[in-house]
Amino acid sequence: MSTPIKDPTPAPADLGPAPRPRKADAPARFADSGGVLNVFSHGFLALWAVMIVLPLAWIVLSSFKTDAQIGGSAWTWPSHWSFEVFVRAWNKGIGGFFLNTVIVLAFSVALTMLFGAMAAYVLARYEFPGNRVIYYFFVAGAMFPVYLALVPLFFMVRNLGMLNTYQGLILVYVAYSLPFTVFFLHSFFRTLPTAVHEAAMIDGCSHTRAFFQVMLPIAKPGLLSVGIFNVLGQWNQYILPLTLMQKQSGADRDHSMLTQGLVNLALQQGYAGDMPALFAGMTIAMLPVLVVYLSFQRQVQAGLTAGTLK
């Protein structure tokens, strides 16, 4: 239990002049600089918050500007507040990229969770020879930067005949999401109580049924955390689709993911003469992430930092 401590200093504003009782070795300068430090540190926090929000707000605002305004000063305030620009961006390709991404993610996240949970569960709950080897085999994959494997991966996917296909990218996403998913869920399954599972087994439940009907429902918080992490991670994936989702021939359909399509449009001046639509496209790409993040921010933060905590 923590005991509230009566602090002799009333409010941050007049913290400066009120000296605190302190021991001889505690330098008095800290008490004197309290007010200054307070102002400084609060100011710095606020400044950093502005530095985060300003560029993002600026992008959203820019989608309402005209080309001339965007080309001019950064400080012009948008004049026409119409959502027509978002429709234009959507029709210029963003809509297609958006749908591609949703289709791929619907399958890749579901499969990642299924396979990740299956592997993590078996590794966490069953003793068998080779258990540790397979576990470290999974965890090791998280250590290496993806681009090291890009060259052979490209040819692997090409040999499977899956370049620029949904199923190819889905399989690759699943494979590259497995290390973190297995690592996270492994520790999560370890913390779950064994009693329920044992009771189910005594009642004649099969291993498979025990997993799907007993353990998965109990593990829901962990699954939610890592699931959101996977949605964000795969939604934001850039280098994998860039390598694997290039058009193979002129007749090939464009299966670009949203991030990749957006960068291509920006870099190849696909929006030359229509900068507002580019900014609107970015807004469209950021919105789902923002919504997911704000609604689940506790789980997101827990999920992202989970792998790094002792």
Added chain:
Amino acid sequence: MRHRKYPFIVGFLIVPVALYALLVIWPYLQTFGYSLTDWSGESTVMHFVGLRNYTALFSDAVFRQALLHNVLLLVFLPVITILLALFFAFMLNVGGRAGTGGVQGVRGAAVYKVVFFFPQVLSIAILAVLFEAVYRSDGGGLLNGVLLKLGLEDPQHPIEWLNDPGLVLWSILAILVWSGVGFYLVLFSAAMQSIPREIYEAALLDGAGRVQTFFRVTLPLLWDSVQTAWVYLAIAAMDAFALVSTLTPGVAYGGGPDYHGEVMATYLMRNFLYFGKSGYACAMGVVILFLTLILSAIALRVTRRERIEF
């Protein structure tokens, strides 16, 4: 319940392990193999050249310059990010002292945490397009716009952030810090909250100021997390591929102006996909991998301290 255990284990593991081995582990291993050949990427013909690719690397001036840039990032990125994140985490968790007494964060800590973390959930591709607009080399760019507004630069000669040989690397570094601080802030916050409140209160009773509390109590207890952060940031500093390849000028995968923004990852990709020197690119990948591993090991060893249990 012992019966049918092994079929179940095998049945649950076979798909995830096969997928992972085929698409993740095998490509990584192949990278090692290809690094010993003169493979061009397009043809299936390749000859074993031993370590010639590796010796060629050391006399490659561009590679050495790229390496130097990675080392610069490696020094500055962790230091700046960790210092900022530690400062913010301390302010948001134990920095507030006024009012109710006890130990708590400054007012609005929860809001700050949500805002600071937000860049972390944005795709690196979105960041690239975003900063393309922020760093624009005229008054229409946000950064130049702000500087012009404050009267800090000459309207006739706006700063060309990404075209100036002396600035390009630091502009990239700024983006990495901007987007990374939130993550490490949350990481350190989680660790700070696991420190028993009584320790802070004891320090407070003994008359420790904020600065002293930070250096004598918080930092030693956070040492594990700081180490983890260091390793993660070192890996990020060795990468920087997406930002450099999209933001800096250059024929393929950026790196300009005149190699002043080059990092090893972009040089690798250019050799692989543009120059058709895939074997050479794989050798570069192996060198990057070992540099990362060695640096992580050194970082962990040098910063090792006696672990404080609490």
